[in-house]
Amino acid sequence: MDGIMDLHIHGPEATEAERAVVDAVVGEPAGDRRDLLLPALHAVQSRFGWLPQGALNCICRRLHIPPAEVYGVATFYHLLSLTPQPPTVVHVCDDIACRINGGARICEELAGRECPAHGGWKRSPCLGQCERAPAALVVRAGESPNAFVLPRTTSGAIMASLGSEEARENDRLEPLRRSAPQSGSPGLRLIRRIGQVDPESLEAYRVSGGYAALGRAFELGREGVVREVIASKLVGRGGAAFPTGRKWEAVAKAAVKPHYLVCNADESEPGAFKDRLLMEGDPFAVLEGMTIAGYATGCEKGFIYLRGEYPLAARRMATALAAGRAAGLLGSDILGKNFAFDVEIRRGAGAYVCGEETALFNSIEGKRGEPRNKPPFPVEVGLFGKPTVINNVETLVNVPPIILEGGAAYTGIGTAGSSGPKLFCLSGHVAQPGLYEVAFGPTLREAIALAGGVSSGRPIRAVLLGGAAGAFVGPDQLDMPLTLEGARAAGASLGSGVIMVFDDSVDLGDILARIAAFFRAESCGQCVPCRVGAIRQEELLARLRAGKPIGSRRQELALLQEIGQAMRDASICGLGQTASTAIESALASLDPVPEQGRPS
Amino acid sequence: MSDQPMFTHPPPRASRPPAAPLLPEPKLVDVVIDGHADKVPETWTILEACRHRGIDVPTLCYLENLTPVNVCRVCVVELAGARVLAPACSRRVEAGMDIRTDSPRVRLSRKMVLEFLASSVDLSTAPEAQKYAAQYGARPERYGPPAAPGTLETDRHVGTAQTVAQPVKIDNDLYVRDYAKCILCYRCVQACGSDAQNTFAIAVAGRGFDARISTEADVPLPESACVYCGNCIGVCPTGALMFKSERDMRKTGEWDESKQQKTDTICPYCGVGCTLTLHVQDNRIVKVTSPLDAAITQGHLCIKGRFGFEHVQQREPAGAESPDVKLPEGVSSRFKAR
Ligand SMILES: Cc1cc2nc3c(=O)[nH]c(=O)nc-3n(C[C@H](O)[C@H](O)[C@H](O)COP(=O)(O)O)c2cc1C
Ligand code: SF4
């Protein structure tokens, strides 16, 4: 921030308690520490349940940020409130996997009930708990703040959570086993420890083979590690499928220093929960993958940008970091190899768009989570303007097995065009929703069978592949192979591995309306095609569903295509660019909103 | 004051100071623009390359004296082989670029951007945007009649198009903020921030369709950090930010740009020597701007140059219509102090 700026701060001073909360995060910052803004806002929010003006003013002074900018940042995130809220707020998911599993009814039931003064509820987009739908997230502010998930919940359980102190999941393994039904099966690579090995014990991780890969990485040397990752043909699992080795190589060779590593754990794609389960179930593997990546690319500092709605994953990762530091697996001289590396957790605060890599950088830097225009790309100009490797959680969890087995051997898993194991998040109308690992290659039909097939035994109406940013495929496309090339050939994409199944009882028009509302609510608002296009798309779908087209239905469908085309072509980031694909794919072949206007 | 007002003999517009020692000539790169091969400096943006060729590329958020933010997307062009369109205003040329400024995809995106804006924002005082909307055939009526923000939830509003309509903010005597006319081009935020004023009184708040320009907690300007430099007004392309004098004259129907003369002068208030452009209608200064290419100001002024004319006119002989200037709380003292 420019030194010439005078701060002009108006309004209340912070109370003693407010100042203490801010100071605990900020202290007396040396130099420009605007990156502490979001942590400070989080601290105030979780102590008071909202952001009182006095506390905001205190943050402005301590971090030397103009009040208008702090306000701009604070109003960007769904989990932060600028108005007083009760101490307990339940975020009730009404997104697609939950709404077809009773989530919509829960919201209706809650709407008719009186909440106690100390509690309230809000609707939420997908909470990343779709294998346990319908879900809710209880967030409790106070001196010992607390947040936990209510899986497979009911309106009764939600009302009860407003009152009682009862809370979190205590069993470390059982819930994981239920969420990853293959747990304990032989042949797994990415999820072999989930539900089997205590996720809070470094010792257990080591006994199960953990940190062998880091030792091997030191033997290979920095360039050797990059070579193996290139040879493995690993591509990013965060959705864009960019070759990981190429990214690492670019940063390793970048002359500008320092380099940063970021683990993208902001998973907010409706239908996705894989990264959550990896962090909850095998946090040390994430950490080991990051450490190897940091070593190979010359980073001393790594960040995990962790979705704000994932309290258990945040606790498990924090436990792992502390244990790693204590054991000399993080710090100034890791395992005596003259390699310094440490990791910091940064929590998101309710913004899907912050999963976009450049929005994520801005968010860490204490700015609004608005994506940057590319080029320049993160490998040149990333976090704090420095060369940055950013990888998805699952991408990084692939790294230890690649290092141990060798890049070439790894290409033997999967197909020629898609190497390696892949996680899929199966949800919706399947008998055993959960996280599944397969080698790239089985068909969509086989993947659905793995999850026990359609729960009701009814015919499949549609499958959403890749989440809200993905596309719908019909029952005629179940033989499509689950590979990057197979999906592409079918005009779809695997995205982040979401497979959400809908049987023929579902009102697809309602699902599309929810997806349109999701993009409208999650657009950062920066660029016109997405900011206005998303709301026009939502309005248009509402007209079709109500049977009230402007002009003819044909004209409306043509208009929808024009809106989609402009969003795809002219938006700044992937959010706007994909905001119409699922909707257009359904309208193209699945007839979700029949002519008479009323869903079948 | 004599009856020879000081403003009648304008000095010539300041030219740029002597050029700095020559940097090495930027390398030239080969590009193709709409089928014509061209060699342009590699430091240019696509917009500069197009304008150099005389090709018209519409822009709304771009302004010569501000860092490009590339948010409006009306300037997009097609690059052969690229998956998505590129903003001409911020994207640098690269060797071998094959640029199309008038392809069907480009025309569609520009039309839709303008249609989206016209259907959600009051463009009545935004002549540029109106001109482009007509040029690209935007038809905002395709989205139904305008409705207040936040109205889709109720069935009754199905068939209407949400807008950013809201009451105009009049909280000081110098300028008004009518965000129903705001296209969220970010120009005012940049001018108030690191591109010029370094005051940071305003920022973008909220997100999505609810994103808006705001002071902290939406407090009135006199409570904010605003120093009334008016630089935000100077860059606003839509009239969302407007001199109070202009707004009042528009309300009474007196505002008539065809009767206005623009005269350049040097600001008399201090020794910096900022170029002022006085907009004079019926022998009365109605607005003050500064040329974007003026060496000293690059279009930006301070409260004295921007609003001091009210002061000048107050001392005019009796009979002249003088607006009743009441500076907002705290401003008069600043006014004297600087
Ligand atoms: C709107 C949007 C949201 C995204 N969310 C995530 C996310 O939650 N997690 C993730 O890893 N990548 C996400 N991405 C992709 C990232 O921008 C980036 O490509 C990825 O983190 C790179 O890591 P990878 O190469 O390991 O996949 C998102 C992209 C967009 C456009
Ligand atoms: S596409 Fe949407 S989310 Fe992305 S920058 Fe534009 S407005 Fe923001």
Ligand code: SF4
């Ligand atoms: S008048 Fe000047 S200080 Fe006030 S908001 Fe506009 S640019 Fe900022």
Ligand code: SF4
């Ligand atoms: S007020 Fe004017 S300058 Fe500011 S964002 Fe809106 S249209 Fe642009």
Ligand code: FES
């Ligand atoms: S948790 Fe509700 S849809 Fe994902």
Ligand code: FES
């Ligand atoms: S003028 Fe280029 S994006 Fe606005």
